[in-house]
Amino acid sequence: MDxxxxxFSEIKKFIVSxxxxxxxxxxxxxxxxxxxxxxxxxxxxxxxxxxxSLVSEGMLDSMIGSGTYVAETNKIGIIFPLNDGLSQNxxxxxxxxGLDDAVKEKDFFPVFFKFPxxxxxxxxxxxxxxxxxxxxxxxxxxxxxxxxxxDMIKALNISSVCVNNFPDSSAFSGVSxxxxxAGNIAAEHFIECGHQNFALVGNSSDTSxxxxxxxxxxxxxxxxDMVLNKSHIFVNQIxxxxxxxRIADKISTFPKPLAVFAINDSIAYELIRxxxxxxxxxxxxxxxxxxxxxxxxxxxxxxxxSIKQPAYQMGVKAVKMLMEKIEHPEISGDVSRIxxxxxxxxxxxxxxxxxxKRTAEQKTL
Numbered sequence: 001m002d003x004x005x006x007x008f009s010e011i012k013k014f015i016v017s018x019x020x021x022x023x024x025x026x027x028x029x030x031x032x033x034x035x036x037x038x039x040x041x042x043x044x045x046x047x048x049x050x051x052x053s054l055v056s057e058g059m060l061d062s063m064i065g066s067g068t069y070v071a072e073t074n075k076i077g078i079i080f081p082l083n084d085g086l087s088q089n090x091x092x093x094x095x096x097x098g099l100d101d102a103v104k105e106k107d108f109f110p111v112f113f114k115f116p117x118x119x120x121x122x123x124x125x126x127x128x129x130x131x132x133x134x135x136x137x138x139x140x141x142x143x144x145x146x147x148x149x150x151d152m153i154k155a156l157n158i159s160s161v162c163v164n165n166f167p168d169s170s171a172f173s174g175v176s177x178x179x180x181x182a183g184n185i186a187a188e189h190f191i192e193c194g195h196q197n198f199a200l201v202g203n204s205s206d207t208s209x210x211x212x213x214x215x216x217x218x219x220x221x222x223x224x225d226m227v228l229n230k231s232h233i234f235v236n237q238i239x240x241x242x243x244x245x246r247i248a249d250k251i252s253t254f255p256k257p258l259a260v261f262a263i264n265d266s267i268a269y270e271l272i273r274x275x276x277x278x279x280x281x282x283x284x285x286x287x288x289x290x291x292x293x294x295x296x297x298x299x300x301x302x303x304x305x306s307i308k309q310p311a312y313q314m315g316v317k318a319v320k321m322l323m324e325k326i327e328h329p330e331i332s333g334d335v336s337r338i339x340x341x342x343x344x345x346x347x348x349x350x351x352x353x354x355x356x357k358r359t360a361e362q363k364t365l
Contacts, residue, residue: 006071011040019070020026022131024159026072030060035167058255059133065092073133074110076322077158079115080140089310090295091265092140098315099138104258108135113151121176126152134158136322139172140314141165145207159325161334163318168207171336173316182307183216185344186261186289189305190223192353195259195287196355199232199251201271202263203239210235210263217261239267248274257353263307265290265297267278272300272349283351293345302348318358 015036024030033051035042051068054060062072078099080092096112101108111132116122129137137160139153150167153160162174190198199215204210214235221228222351232254234247248271251258262268268290272282280286282302290297292305297304317338 008046008053009049011036011042012054014040015050015054016131019059022064024070026070026133026135028070029067030070032067032328058308058357060129062362067321071133073135074108075111075132076103076319077111077113077129077132077134077137078103078140079137079143080115081115081145081230083334088123089138091309092293094311095140097314098312099140099163100315102316102319103138106319114281122149126156129156129158136160136326138163138318138322159322161318161325164209166337170207173235173321173334173336175210175270175314175321175338175340177309178313179212179344180216180219182291182309182342183213183218183261183309183333184220185216185342186213186291187217189289189350190259190261190287191220191226191342192354193259193287193350194357195257196226197255197258198226198228198235199254199260199268200228200263201239201260202235203267204237205237213261213263222322233324235263239270244270247271248278249285251275252278252280257351258286259350260286260288262290264287265292265294265304268304268306268349269300270298272302272304281348287350289344289350291342297345298347305347305349306345308343308345314340 015030018036019030033044033047036050040047046277051060051062055062055068056073058073059071061069063069078096080096099112111134113129115123116125137153137156137158139160139162141149141162141164143283145165145167147168150169150172154171160172162172164176166172166174166176187198198221200214202210202214214233234250236243251260251271260271262271268288271288275282275286281290288304290304291309293306293308297306315341321336321338
């Protein structure tokens with residue numbers, strides 16, 4: 001350190017950095033006031049004030065006659081994306097409700113964080129997370145999450161569990177949907193209803209959940225010796241309004257009736273809006289299934305058939321997994337993953353061609 005006097009805030013930051021860099025855990029003793037005063041070339045009184053401030057913030061515990069220790073904390077961090085508004089996303093709301101309820105039931109205090117959307121903000125965000133001395137982290141990851149975000153979470157060296165999406169690396173435990181089965185269910189329902197022409201629209205094909213849904217959908221179609229034409233697959237990293245317009249225009253040229261699997265309900269909704277404006281009859285010409293069973297799906301016309309995820313239970317199971325890591329530090333580095341079963345919610349957006357055919361045949365008799 002240089003020899004110039006340091007501001008009060010700089011002294012606090014240095015003490016916190018010392019704790020993190022030396023991987024001091026709750027209950028570990030920190031160096032003496034004199035140690036920091038000599039390192040920083042400042043008075044012991046100033047260091048004492050800085051430590052007292054960290055004690056009042058809950059990061060340190062001071063024991064008279066014994067010293068100062070890294071404080072035990074009952075805080076669990078819950079990270080979710082900045083761009084997923086709770087008011088628009090009932091699926092995310094249910095996951096967060098499950099996380100919140102389960103954390104409180106264990107007598108811990110949940111602290112919610114919105115994950116920043118720029119690299120510059122992410123660096124300061126991670127520093128803030130470090131200072132809170134959290135016992136664990138629960139990370140809700142969308143399909144847009146990048147691998148470097150997971151690298152930043154891993155660098156925190158805090159027991160962590162991911163929810164909703166698994167990273168490609170095998171470093172994290174987590175709870176998610178059986179996404180391959182979700183794809184299976186969508187394809188099988190279309191086939192049961194007599195469909196033979198298919199299309200798929202999705203985003204972020206490099207994430208595990210999207211890849212698994214696509215694989216499951218293709219798998220079930222291939223089982224009956226049918227093929228999902230490559231030109232009928234539309235997967236972009238991010239879908240913008242112009243992308244939806246282009247995809248809807250292209251789909252309008254495909255043979256009808258057509259069955260479209262949308263990787264999530266939001267994509268399904270955007271397509272339905274455009275099909276309606278184009279005069280495409282739903283579900284007679286185009287049938288569609290989404291994933292997430294969001295609240296708006298039952299209110300639009302036609303109401304949306306969707307693959308339901310057990311969102312609340314996903315949050316509860318993630319907390320249970322994290323608590324096991326916290327209570328048994330010897331297994332904190334072990335990786336375990338739980339897949340929950342999807343459920344098809346049938347509504348009006350899928351046309352049953354077999355029933356239509358039988359009805360038409362009966363009319364000709």
